[in-house]
Amino acid sequence: MTLADFLGRIAADEALAPDFAAICDTGGRLQGTPSAERGFALMEERLSAFGTVWKEPVPYAGWRCHEARLTDVATGRDLDCTPLLGAASTPVDGLLLDTLDCGRGAPGDFSGAAGRAVVARHEYPFSAQTIHRRVKLAAAQEAGAGAFLIVQPEPGIGPVSGSSGRAGGKGIPALGISAEAGALLAGGRQVRLTLLGSDHAATAPTLVLVLPGRGEGHVVVSAHLDGHPLGESAIDNATGLAAALCLVRAAQPMAAQCERGLMVCIFGAEEWALAGSKAWLDGRTMAERRRMTVNINLDSIAGSPNLTALTSGFSKLGPFLTDAAKKAGRSLRTHRPLMRNSDHANFADHRIPAARLIAGFNEPDSALRLLLTGADRRGVVPIGQLRDATMTAGALVWEAMNAPHDTVLRLYGAV
Incomplete structure (x- = not known):
């Protein structure tokens, strides 16, 4: 299967819009509420169609x-x-x-x-x-x-x-x-x-699905599920969740042929100072973390047609991702300094090359200005824009799953 085949599957995916709507239907998904429980149940059901889903609770305050x-x-x-x-x-x-x-x-x-x-x-x-x-x-x-x-x-x-x-x-x-x-x-x-x-002491679920590749390593696609009670947490982060499901559907028939596999992580308690992904990563063994070659974190990927990869200080990661986007005929901006505004930061803390894909960076008039308010609802997300963002994410994931081993090793260079 080629890059064109992979992107073709994303372009033809008929479930992206229904998935996005179903996630918004669960509500704002504030961690610790029935709305978040409905969201995790939905994502677990959807992911289970592609393999075994591990549900791992992690503590947060x-x-x-x-x-x-x-x-x-x-x-x-x-x-x-x-x-x-x-x-x-x-x-x-x-x-x-x-x-x-x-x-x-x-x-x-x-x-x-x-x-x-x-x-x-x-x-x-x-x-x-x-x-x-x-x-x-x-x-x-x-x-x-x-x-x-x-x-x-x-x-x-x-x-x-x-x-x-x-x-x-x-x-x-x-x-x-x-x-x-x-x-x-x-x-x-x-x-x-x-x-x-x-x-009170609490736990948040982490959902993990692995599609193995030829080698031991895997690319981690992450997205957080929890949000806020004021709206539907549509941009932040039903967009990332729906895109993650779409990428799994596209990757399932070809992951075993790739240099490295795909791991999908759906985190909770992100809105609680990134507590969920921190606890989960801290709980992994060194060997488990070493198999995580690259993290592509999908968080608020629509609301503007312009996408930026926040590359967490990894000097080689920005060029790697922009070249990957270019191979697919897509444009991608990058911002190198580490920004602790989503779960990619915790991967970076463990020296895993990590990037957050986000729409509207440095665009204060974009729809992303509505995040954290009651106006963050599905109506501000054009589905065509979400599909375009998922296509770009797909180009990055494909390259990370198929790049030569020495190319990936270079991503771990100076931070």
Whole structure:
């Protein structure tokens, strides 16, 4: 079977759109909820058609929110908000705090934050210049803030979600709020913030399917299943899940003829500071990790027609992937510095050449601006765009499965 045959199977795949719709039907898939359980059951059923699926639970710091409320004291109006995952709780009767607008929320912007509810702006997550939400939260906590409020900048969409990264440790109450709520609080208001949550030990599933190749090694295609409760987690990450299923269908008849096989990993607890894939990889033996020759992580691969491979600092990986895309007549951008915004980062930590395939990098007007909000629904994903992205992913996977051994070894060069 040739590259053209492989891509032809992807192009003709009639299950890509139904798979994407079925995954969105399971809901936002917040880890620890029935929605995530439905999502994992669906993926396990779909993958089981191609071989034995190992279901391996891994630990993460579980958390459940019982109440989240933000009230403007002067008007008595409850403001649109959602808790950041795992955030610290307030006392039962809440906290009465003055707000302080800290603009962008860069580490130097929190002067005077002590004892106040600081307001900072959510940034487009996929840019080389972005300051991550957890960096802002950590800076606010270090400055002694009483609470952290992060503003979704686009009106009419509602609040922004995301992880606090607390993982059961010390922290401060933290909420995502809407653009409208942020505009009200920017002038300085007094608010009552109530956030009641409970920490608990939890596990998240990891689904693993292996299609063996001629040799011992395999290419790892990964995608995370968990998401957020505000929408359908369609871009992030029903797109990656549907593409992974499509790639398995295309690879099944030819994997045994390839230099190396295909391993598919479906992770949970990615939105919890990448906890699921970290625990799973940490639990592998050295020999098991050595058989993982390359990781292609599919996360938010539609929402823009432009794809970028985030190549985790591996100097040879970018040229390898762009050449693979070019052989298939497809274009691919690359970004070399390691970005810890998806599960590829944990593969890279174990010195496995790893790339995240993502749409809309450095495109703040793309549909990826809707991630972590209630607007991340299937309607913002053109199926033709998803198929194109899956074709590009297929070109990368094919090359990684068939490249000569010495070519793959060079990918492990200077990081």
